[in-house]
Amino acid sequence: MIVEKDLTLTSDIYFNADKFHDCIAELLHIEPVHINHIEVLKRSIDGRSKIVKWQLKLRIFTDNDRFSPEQIAFSYRDVTHCPPVIIVGAGPAGLFAALACLEQGLKPVILERGKDVSQRKHDIAQLSTKGVLNPDSNYCFGEGGAGTFSDGKLYTRSNKRGDVGKVLKTFVFHGADVNILVDSTPHIGSDKLPQIIQNIRETIQKYGGILHFDTKVTDILVSHQQFEKVVTATGQFFAGTALILATGHSADDMYALFDRKGWALESKPFAMGVRVEHPQALIDRIQYHTTLRPAFLPAARYMLATQIGDRGVFSFCMCPGGLIVPASTHPQQLVVNGMSNSSHNSDYANAGLVVTVNTSDYQPFARHKEDPLAGLTFRDTFERRFFESGGGNFHAPAQKMCDFVNKKPSRALNNSTYHRGLTAVNIHGILPDFIGFALRKALFDFDDKMHGYLTNDAQLIGLESRTSSPVRIPRNERLQHPDISNLYPCGEGSGYSGGIVSSAIDAINVILEVSKYCNDTTYFA
Numbered sequence: 001m002i003v004e005k006d007l008t009l010t011s012d013i014y015f016n017a018d019k020f021h022d023c024i025a026e027l028l029h030i031e032p033v034h035i036n037h038i039e040v041l042k043r044s045i046d047g048r049s050k051i052v053k054w055q056l057k058l059r060i061f062t063d064n065d066r067f068s069p070e071q072i073a074f075s076y077r078d079v080t081h082c083p084p085v086i087i088v089g090a091g092p093a094g095l096f097a098a099l100a101c102l103e104q105g106l107k108p109v110i111l112e113r114g115k116d117v118s119q120r121k122h123d124i125a126q127l128s129t130k131g132v133l134n135p136d137s138n139y140c141f142g143e144g145g146a147g148t149f150s151d152g153k154l155y156t157r158s159n160k161r162g163d164v165g166k167v168l169k170t171f172v173f174h175g176a177d178v179n180i181l182v183d184s185t186p187h188i189g190s191d192k193l194p195q196i197i198q199n200i201r202e203t204i205q206k207y208g209g210i211l212h213f214d215t216k217v218t219d220i221l222v223s224h225q226q227f228e229k230v231v232t233a234t235g236q237f238f239a240g241t242a243l244i245l246a247t248g249h250s251a252d253d254m255y256a257l258f259d260r261k262g263w264a265l266e267s268k269p270f271a272m273g274v275r276v277e278h279p280q281a282l283i284d285r286i287q288y289h290t291t292l293r294p295a296f297l298p299a300a301r302y303m304l305a306t307q308i309g310d311r312g313v314f315s316f317c318m319c320p321g322g323l324i325v326p327a328s329t330h331p332q333q334l335v336v337n338g339m340s341n342s343s344h345n346s347d348y349a350n351a352g353l354v355v356t357v358n359t360s361d362y363q364p365f366a367r368h369k370e371d372p373l374a375g376l377t378f379r380d381t382f383e384r385r386f387f388e389s390g391g392g393n394f395h396a397p398a399q400k401m402c403d404f405v406n407k408k409p410s411r412a413l414n415n416s417t418y419h420r421g422l423t424a425v426n427i428h429g430i431l432p433d434f435i436g437f438a439l440r441k442a443l444f445d446f447d448d449k450m451h452g453y454l455t456n457d458a459q460l461i462g463l464e465s466r467t468s469s470p471v472r473i474p475r476n477e478r479l480q481h482p483d484i485s486n487l488y489p490c491g492e493g494s495g496y497s498g499g500i501v502s503s504a505i506d507a508i509n510v511i512l513e514v515s516k517y518c519n520d521t522t523y524f525a
């Protein structure tokens with residue numbers, strides 16, 4: 001017999017093999033010896049009551065029914081002699097576009113401005129230890145894009161847009177822990193991601209795809225509204241049947257190129273604010289209702305949201321047991337972001353706390369009435385302001401949380417995971433007023449929801465500005481740019497996705513359209 005059951009259990013039963021087995025047997029009214037295998041299909045933590053529990057969806061195999069694990073496989077084809085598709089950017093969108101090309105019989109040619117993952121590690125080390133930024137190889141640029149040294153949280157609200165399971169299985173196929181297929185908050189970790197990205201590269205190459213690193217695209221040549229070729233910073237040309245633009249939300253130069261060419265761009269709302277850092281033990285205490293984190297429970301996470309007037313204020317990319325890192329792409333601009341290792345093993349929890357920025361908020365930064373780049377100017381202005389207030393060298397402005405709320409300077413700062421160092425600053429003085437106002441109000445609300453959240457043991461560190469793009473590269477219903485029929489804006493830089501999984505799904509959807517386009521034209525004739 002094979003039965004599926006939903007069950008809520010305490011850790012002491014779930015993590016004790018004998019007790020777990022007995023509990024399931026009792027549930028099914030059978031002897032434990034009749035159980036062959038218990039497969040966990042889904043699991044999540046329920047921290048609402050005093051005793052934290054695990055919510056499980058199980059498939060139980062008894063008597064003659066045996067479990068055989070699913071073999072994950074993909075129908076990648078040798079594309080060596082297939083029509084080339086140019087993909088700019090090797091982030092999650094670019095890499096998943098390339099894998100989708102292998103399934104569709106298209107040859108991916110990836111052009112990436114940054115370095116491969118192992119060389120990129122050196123540039124990141126230079127930034128962390130010496131404050132030296134390589135504008136083409138950093139936390140955002142290079143093989144794997146902003147996804148490589150990210151955090152690898154793989155939860156998404158994009159379930160309706162495509163097959164999240166396929167994306168997760170692709171990660172498992174390339175070396176991620178199989179538990180990401182069952183956890184409600186799947187996570188890979190910055191320590192594991194580089195190897196997985198390298199494995200994805202090897203799959204692309206094995207089936208005939210090509211990757212060029214240190215290859216920045218600086219121009220796109222179009223004739224009769226058709227993409228013909230791209231030009232790189234070193235003067236090389238690459239031609240293809242279609243162009244996938246997967247350059248991410250930090251590639252200001254790509255938006256500037258579109259603007260110069262007069263190709264359609266649109267401004268869009270985004271969110272900006274700070275990153276907050278608490279001792280992880282404090283977050284554990286609040287979420288698990290105990291003084292010490294109970295055995296078997298992971299570093300606690302949280303997700304907060306509120307409305308202040310007409311603005312949303314919400315936590316973003318929360319990293320339990322994580323680190324705050326400098327995610328700048330410009331040597332005089334400061335951007336912070338968060339990451340964590342697979343074991344969530346630092347003593348601190350961090351999260352972005354960001355406020356909605358509407359297009360009207362950045363109109364004063366527009367060069368003209370319909371300036372699509374006004375949001376970028378706004379973003380850059382505040383990133384520069386934070387860089388200068390920190391005192392340069394990627395030292396980050398910071399303020400203790402109660403001091404921020406009381407608008408008084410912090411005389412000393414707490415220890416932090418941010419290696420470049422912190423500078424005590426009145427954060428209200430350097431944030432846009434509407435963001436400072438909304439954050440301050442929201443912190444009282446968040447403290448009501450999580451008692452003890454508002455504390456001087458926590459501090460605000462900024463600037464958190466790369467939540468999503470303030471610019472959209474528009475697409476028609478066939479996912480093509482309205483001005484260029486075989487140019488496909490894709491991933492986070494297009495403004496149509498946010499995060500690793502949704503960018504991967506977007507890329508898969510885009511390649512299905514590219515395949516239709518190629519079939520409609522003469523390429524497969």
Ligand SMILES: Cc1cc2nc3c(=O)[nH]c(=O)nc-3n(C[C@H](O)[C@H](O)[C@H](O)COP(=O)(O)OP(=O)(O)OC[C@H]3O[C@@H](n4cnc5c(N)ncnc54)[C@H](O)[C@@H]3O)c2cc1C
Pocket residue numbers: 088089090091092093094111112113114136139140141142143144145146147148149150151152153154155215216217218246247248249250251254317325327337338339490491492493498499500501503
């Ligand atoms: C520190 C950090 C932590 C994060 N944590 C998470 C997380 O836990 N979960 C999550 O879902 N998301 C996370 N994110 C966000 C996530 O990484 C992005 O949403 C995702 O990477 C977007 O994918 P993308 O491929 O669209 O763009 P990107 O990842 O930005 O990739 C774009 C690529 O294009 C390249 N490129 C740009 N311009 C050019 C050019 N002109 N020529 C050639 N190449 C070019 C860039 O070098 C880059 O490699 C994090 C981001 C950061 C920085």
